[in-house]
Amino acid sequence: MKIVVSELIWEEGLQILSELGNVVYDANLWKQDLARELVDADALVVRNQTRVTRELIQAAPRLKVIGRLGVGLDNIDLAAAREAGIPVVYARNANAISVAEYVFAAMLTFARRLEEATAHVKGGGWNRRLYTRMELYGKTLGLIGTGEIGTRLAYRAQAFGMKILGYDPFVPPYEVACTEFGVQLTDLKTVLSQADFVSLHVPLNNATRNLINRETLSLMKPSAYLINTARGGVVNEEDLYNVLREGKIGGAALDVLAQEPPQDSPLFKLDNVILTPHIAGLTEEAQVKTSVLVAQEVVKILRGEPSSCVVR
Numbered sequence: 001m002k003i004v005v006s007e008l009i010w011e012e013g014l015q016i017l018s019e020l021g022n023v024v025y026d027a028n029l030w031k032q033d034l035a036r037e038l039v040d041a042d043a044l045v046v047r048n049q050t051r052v053t054r055e056l057i058q059a060a061p062r063l064k065v066i067g068r069l070g071v072g073l074d075n076i077d078l079a080a081a082r083e084a085g086i087p088v089v090y091a092r093n094a095n096a097i098s099v100a101e102y103v104f105a106a107m108l109t110f111a112r113r114l115e116e117a118t119a120h121v122k123g124g125g126w127n128r129r130l131y132t133r134m135e136l137y138g139k140t141l142g143l144i145g146t147g148e149i150g151t152r153l154a155y156r157a158q159a160f161g162m163k164i165l166g167y168d169p170f171v172p173p174y175e176v177a178c179t180e181f182g183v184q185l186t187d188l189k190t191v192l193s194q195a196d197f198v199s200l201h202v203p204l205n206n207a208t209r210n211l212i213n214r215e216t217l218s219l220m221k222p223s224a225y226l227i228n229t230a231r232g233g234v235v236n237e238e239d240l241y242n243v244l245r246e247g248k249i250g251g252a253a254l255d256v257l258a259q260e261p262p263q264d265s266p267l268f269k270l271d272n273v274i275l276t277p278h279i280a281g282l283t284e285e286a287q288v289k290t291s292v293l294v295a296q297e298v299v300k301i302l303r304g305e306p307s308s309c310v311v312r
């Protein structure tokens with residue numbers, strides 16, 4: 001078996017793959033001539049930067065499985081994989097806790113401004129009144145998408161005494177969790193207009209691209225914060241920039257951008273923006289879990305065994 005891994009994988013996952021076959025691994029392979037490497041490959045394992053296009057799939061006549069070291073599948077042509085009879089397995093739920101904790105870090109950063117207060121003290125200041133901030137207790141968290149991450153975030157927000165509103169038109173699989181974790185399911189307009197923090201947890205697809213735009217942003221309270229750990233394409237960045245510059249919302253935390261890595265962006269110049277390099281799911285714990293899970297599921301498919309992580 002030849003297993004090609006074109007992006008970063010943790011050692012624990014590599015070990016499992018190596019027991020089954022010959023692993024060709026280079027974290028930068030996605031930037032190189034991947035099609036040539038796939039001519040005789042049985043499996044391809046990617047993260048989010050490899051564009052698994054129809055052409056790439058057609059260049060891999062022996063391919064039996066595609067493994068995605070993560071959750072978002074917007075970089076894989078799922079229709080082409082399906083037509084070619086190639087199952088795609090992914091790390092469902094493996095990084096959900098990490099992303100939920102990142103959202104808390106962002107909310108608490110906006111609520112308490114510890115970095116600014118630290119800079120103030122290190123610069124010789126001691127103005128306590130200047131750093132009087134707010135509690136998360138009693139504030140409203142608005143979830144757009146109440147799947148694996150959304151419901152884990154709700155569980156944590158409930159413990160903080162937050163009110164939780166959720167919008168998800170396809171919620172049935174998570175309805176029980178929503179009820180248990182206090183999510184009041186409602187429409188998009190209500191979530192946007194009532195939340196103090198709006199957090200995005202939807203996949204990027206034709207229905208969600210630019211879901212957050214000038215019109216939807218205008219529904220948010222002037223004091224509210226937007227947190228995007230989903231995909232850059234879900235937010236129209238130009239509209240967000242204008243709304244932030246005009247002070248029409250309180251701020252935004254963006255872990256994901258439409259172009260990654262970004263070229264220079266006007267967002268860099270704004271004080272009310274937190275920007276991180278797509279790290280919400282990037283903790284040691286989540287990455288070990290992700291690498292092991294995907295490696296195990298790839299191995300199952302190559303052995304002809306059923307996998308519970310196949311994309312439907």
Ligand SMILES: NC(=O)c1ccc[n+]([C@@H]2O[C@H](COP(=O)([O-])OP(=O)(O)OC[C@H]3O[C@@H](n4cnc5c(N)ncnc54)[C@H](O)[C@@H]3O)[C@@H](O)[C@H]2O)c1
Pocket residue numbers: 070071072073093095096099144145146147148149150167168169170171174201202203204207208229230231255256278279280281282
């Ligand atoms: N920044 C990171 O490191 C990171 C890590 C993990 C996942 N993600 C992103 O977060 C997304 C969500 O992950 P998840 O594990 O919660 O996925 P999930 O599939 O468990 O949940 C997604 C939810 O979105 C809902 N949804 C789909 N279309 C919608 C729409 N138009 N409006 C409202 N809701 C809609 C679905 O019904 C589902 O409940 C992923 O697709 C991925 O793009 C980012």
Ligand SMILES: O=C(O)CC[C@@H](O)C(=O)O
Pocket residue numbers: 047048049069070071072073095278281
């Ligand atoms: O693959 C990655 O490193 C990003 C992870 C995250 O965006 C995901 O969709 O799981």
